Each structure stands twice: as C-alpha cells, then as structure tokens.
Amino acid sequence: MLAWFRRRYLDLLGSIYIYNEHRGYTSIDRVLEAVKARAPDDHALIAAIEKHRADERKHYVMFKRWFELQGKMPLQVDRTCGHIDRFVEIMFRRTIDELDTQAVIDDDAQFEKLCRVISLTERRGYKQVDVLLRHPLVRHDKVLMKIFRVIEKDEPSHWAPYDGWLKANGKRDPRWWERAIDGFIHSELLFLKLPVLFLNPGVRRRTEWADAREPAEARASAIPSLA
Template sequence: MLGAGFRERYLDVLASIYIYNEHRGYTSLDRVLEAVRLRCPDDLEFQGEIAKHRKDEHTHYLMFRRWFERQGRMPLQVDSGVGHIDRFIQWVFRCSIEELDTQHIIATPDEFERLCRVIMLTEQRGYAQVEIILKNRLIMSDPVMKKIFEIVHRDEPDHFLPYQRWLERQGRATAKWNERAADWCIHKILMLAKLPALFLDAGRPRIARWPDEDAAAYAH
C-alpha cells in the first residue's frame, strides 16, 4: 500500500500542473476570443461558446487554488514545460503563446483554422486524461479533488466541441495527422518525463503569489 507521503506528493504535483494549465488556458483564451470576434463577427454563437470556455477555465483554476488553500500551501513552481498548450503552440507555430501574431492569424484562414485545431486537440486530450484520473483510486481518495475532476469532466466537452463544429461548418479538417502526432508526443513527454521529474524534485520551490495576483508567478 502506498504511504500517505506518496499520496500527498502525487496530489501536490498533479494539482500544481493543473493549476498552471487552467491559468494558462483562461488567460490565453482572452486573445482567442478577440481573434474570433474579428474573424467571425457575425458568429455570435461561436463567440459565446468561447466566452463560456474561458469562464470554465477560470472556475477550474479557482477550484484548484482553493484546494491548495485548504492544504495550507502554495503550488509548486512550474513553467511552460508542463503546459500542453504551450508545447503544442510551440510545435505548430514555432513560437510561444505570447509571440503569436494574432493579426496574422486573423488575416490568414489556414492559420486561424490551425489554431482552432490545436485548441480542439488540446481539450480532447484533457477530456481523455480526466477520464483516466476519475478511475485513479489514489486521486479519488481525496473528496475535494474528486469533486473538482468530476466538474472538469462535465465541462470539458464544451471546450472542444465548439472548435470542432466550427471547422466542420467550414468544411475543413478537424485534425491533421501531424497535429495528432504532435499531440500524442507532447502527452507522452509530459506523462513519462515532466511529471515524474517534478515528483522526484524534492527541492522544488513553491510560487510566492497566486498567478492571478502576479503575472510573473510562472516563468514562461
């Protein structure tokens, strides 16, 4: 039987990765929503779906923050290396999220469609991962964490279906083989390298301020 220390460390690492990704998600979606409003000014339904996506990500971030507050500690210091969307954007667009040229993406149909596919695939991966988490007895043994992931699982389809449906309405591919390959590789790197390394890094510092209070809380 795994000890309490192992369980506590595992949940600590998992929640630190999730709180990073949820914060990264909702702050990045501000730019996506801006792009969609300019690219698809008459598609109010699509705009509303992305606004809901952004709101959900922010809610999920707050849930993980409250979990840490109940534990009486801050999340572990992580960076973009644990961010699925960070790695995916870098892989596909060859730049960081901050460096994305929003105006170019708006003006270039292929680039805008590519961005929609990246978001869609990232959220589909997140949905599949949460389904695995919900079967993990170690994680489900924490009642608060269990409730958090049940809510995330409930919300997740609304985070990839809008982009999928928009691409289908345009008659465009919902995913290309190289994008699916990138998604698979990124997932394996995170699961087999980044997560274990973070777990074993006993000296890993913790952030000093919550990222919604300090833009420099995470180093990108």
C-alpha cells in the same frame, strides 16, 4: 512512505493542473480577440468561446481553493508542463506569448491550425480526467474528485466551438501527425517531466497566485461547493 508518495503526487498533479487552467483562460482571451475581429456577427461562436473561457477560469479557482484548504501554494511549474504551450510551440514555432494575434486574424490557415490545436488539447484533457477519476491516489482525495467531476461535465463543450467552425468552413479534421504530436506531448509530461519533478526536492512553491495581478473584478469568480 505511502502517505508521502500520495501527497507528493497530488501536489504535483494539482500544480500542473492549476498552471494549465490559468494558461487556458488567459490564452482564450487571445482567441476571443481573433474571433471577434474575424466574425463579429457570429454571436453563437463568440458565446461558446466565452463559456469555454469562463469554465477554464472556474477550474482554476477550484484548484486554487483546493490548495488554500491545505494551507499551501502550488509548486512552481512553467510552460514546459503546459499542454497548450507545447502544442503551440511545435505547431507555430513560437510561444503562446509570442503568437501574432493579428496574423491569426488575417490568415484563415493560421486560425484553422489554432482551432485544431485547441480542439485536440481539450479532447486530451477530457480523456485524462476520465483516467484520473479512476486513479486510486486521486480517489483518496474527495475534494479533488469533486473538482475533476466538474471538469468532466464541462469539458465536452470546450472543443465544440472549434470543431464547429472547422466543419462550417469546410476545413479538414486533424491528421495523424497532429494527433501524434498531441500524444507525444502527453507522454513527454507523463513519463519524463512528471517523474523528474517528483524526484526533484528543489522544486519551490509559488510565492503568489497566478492571477494575483489581474483586476479584482476578474478574480471574483463563483465556484461550486467543495465542502
């Protein structure tokens, strides 16, 4: 029974993470588009965001490899399990896919809001990795521990470019209610969605990888050794 519980928990954890990592790097493509249009000469900011994008892609590939080593596909989870998805939906009242990139490019207030959302999301991710590295069920899986240690090392650089832009342009820090929304989204996933998925035997597995339809050259990513 304990072995089943552990497998089920880690299966769901990995499925939620691989969804969020894929959503992360594909969403950052939209952010890069906005930054390059707004500040084409800010090479430092563009390079920092490009690194963020590359790291998110690397993390996705590591989780993909973790599933491949087990000979199975991730469970089918959707945007309701995506932290950035829920944050954007609440703050912008539309999904990431519906977000008007041109409006973000044209409006300082919209871009400022997006920077705060990304920064809070990345900081939340860092805190959660710290928790998971001490979690007894996660510590049982050596490969997963290696993945989370890589994420722990990469994560602090991910909120830096957005915080840097806010500070450089005299924009405010997140307010208490924005932090409260971040906390609500995390609690909603942890205490409602994760238990529901855990107890639902009808959750199916994906039939193809999330990046299956991306160009081959985009999928050719080097990853740290998981051996």
